Amino acid sequence: MIPRPPILSTGLLSLLLGLASCSQEPLQPSLLVITLDTTRADYLSCYGSKRSRTPAMDGLAQSGVLFERTLASSAVTPVAHASIFTGLYGPGHGLRVLAGKGGDRLPSAATTLAEMCDQGGWDTAAVHSAFPVSRRFGLDQGFQHFDSFEGKARIDETGKTTWDVKNLQRRSDETVDRTLAWAAEAERPFMLWVHLWDPHDPTLTPPASFMQGVPQDGQGAYHPIRLYAREVEYLDLQIARLLKELRPLAGEAGLIVALTSDHGEGLEDGMARHGWGAHRMLYGEQINVPLILAGPGVPQLKRVTQLVRTVDLLPTLTQLLGLPTPGGIDGLDLAPLWEGSDAYRNAVGDLSPRAAYADQINGYDGNASMVRRRPDAAFQFVWVEYPWKLYWRPHQPESSELFNLAQDSTEEINLLATRPRIAHRLLSALAERKPWVTEPYGAPDDVDVEGALDALGYGGGSAADDPAGPQPYPWKWVSVSEALGLPAAAGDATLPIVTKD
Structure with missing residues (x-):
């Protein structure tokens, strides 16, 4: 005769099942x-x-x-x-x-x-x-x-x-x-x-x-x-x-x-x-x-x-x-x-305002031959506090832009000259981040990379567009107000620009 297994009480069975479930790791997606x-x-x-x-x-x-x-x-x-x-x-x-x-x-x-x-x-x-x-x-x-x-x-x-x-x-x-x-x-x-x-x-x-x-x-x-x-x-x-x-x-x-x-x-x-x-x-x-x-x-x-x-x-x-x-x-x-x-x-649970940042350091990118055709594209920094978007070009401050995205979603109306206080606020926030790159990078260790990227369309131009590679820029550190052509303000942050003189 085959011996019957012992019959477990309901309480003991529940306890064993509970212990088994406790020993399993929770499922992770x-x-x-x-x-x-x-x-x-x-x-x-x-x-x-x-x-x-x-x-x-x-x-x-x-x-x-x-x-x-x-x-x-x-x-x-x-x-x-x-x-x-x-x-x-x-x-x-x-x-x-x-x-x-x-x-x-x-x-x-x-x-x-x-x-x-x-x-x-x-x-x-x-x-x-x-x-x-x-x-x-x-x-x-x-x-x-x-x-x-x-x-x-x-x-x-x-x-x-x-x-x-x-x-x-x-x-x-x-x-x-x-x-x-x-x-x-x-x-x-x-x-x-x-x-x-x-x-x-x-x-x-x-x-x-x-x-x-x-x-x-x-x-x-x-x-x-x-x-x-x-x-x-x-x-x-x-x-x-x-x-x-x-x-x-x-x-x-x-x-x-x-x-x-x-x-x-x-x-x-x-x-x-x-x-x-x-x-x-x-x-x-x-x-x-x-x-x-x-x-x-x-x-x-x-x-x-x-x-x-x-x-x-x-x-x-x-x-x-x-x-x-x-x-x-x-x-x-x-x-x-x-x-x-x-x-x-x-x-840590704090509440923070919504702002967005983006940049392009094309001026010091050995692959960005497009800078030759678009000099304004060399250094680009964006700071957005919706609906305002500041598009800052420190090497050409005069070509920078300010857009009201709620009224101008396609970014065609530059309000930089007519909204100086908003421009100052956004540029100050950008300057506080200190995102600037003011020294050229060296040549890549692997010389093949630039050709690879140019073949994929990242350069935006031919090798002949920029035969000497990234060029130096004569940076000068000024206050946010000076960069915007505004009267000096106490406590202004500083940032690098390239001046015409």
Whole structure:
């Protein structure tokens, strides 16, 4: 006879089950961060686009929170991504340019979201679509799996250093394939960064079947604006596939999804308004980006109208994941905004006013040959206290601008001369941050980087535009009032400018 197991009393059984549940670690959600390169918010239909239809991103917004007014910290890829993953603006994290020794790599001392997740027990991975987010820029910190790009430079027939562009990037369908192959073997919970590149340039276009109806010129080149819109739609198709496959893999703890862009693009309307169709400038076309959050801990069907910044993503995600938020960062938790608060909450619970910062140090960037054609683009610093936006050019103070975004969303009416008190307040706030760079960076250790970036369209011009590289600027330190041409004021902060004399 087989002996019967002992019968446990109801009380004892309950006690044992309680002890077992206490011994289990609480379930942690997985995290997917999607960064869209060179993608403007106004090309997503959930942001009102009439040029592109983006049902996957629209659905993501409906299942979570969409932030209507999000500003990027820079209009070049590695600098902007460093801010997303550290919660710091450029002066804080140290990656300021694309090509310049001492300013073109995220320092190892910087703490990234991936490092925090790695230390917290998440399986971390990044799968990329182009060179400018490679380990060359220090963006691999904290990732156990880092699927990015390496390569060698070559000298073309003109003597210019360049790069094999076809091997520098991949289309979003291949990136998603590689992502899903990793995710199928990943441990839970996982933290995954997927970088999608398609709208950046016309080197790789969607399949011909997807491009039907897009006009082409006599050489077979697609109409640039129609191509850009269709590439955004192709991204959306791949995002739909990515979300469909990843959500079940996250398990019952669920998947938090954060979607944003590093920066936008000038395009046709930017060229018409501001004389520039690419990036490396800081008008709305370049720094107004999408931001959508969804998943455990995030409400559905919410739209936040207040000004937010991409640096706010890190502290928001650490709070959602139950990780400690590092002190001393620029970003602030976004939860109070979707909860109805009119102010941010930082790591220690203080309330702070909303302001945003962005910069471009093109004048000391060995890759920014566009400065030759746009001298006003050499040094750009933006400070926004909505509705006011100060666009400060310290090397050309006379070309600086002040916009009232509530009345002039396209940034075409310069009010700097007619609103001196507001200009003084915003410039003082900017000067207090001390974000200036007044000494050139050295030449990059790896001479191939400039050719790589120029081949991808970051330089904004040919090598002949700026054969000598970044030039020195004769900086002079003055008060905020003097910089604005105003009477001296007690307690003024100081800042560097270049004067005409």
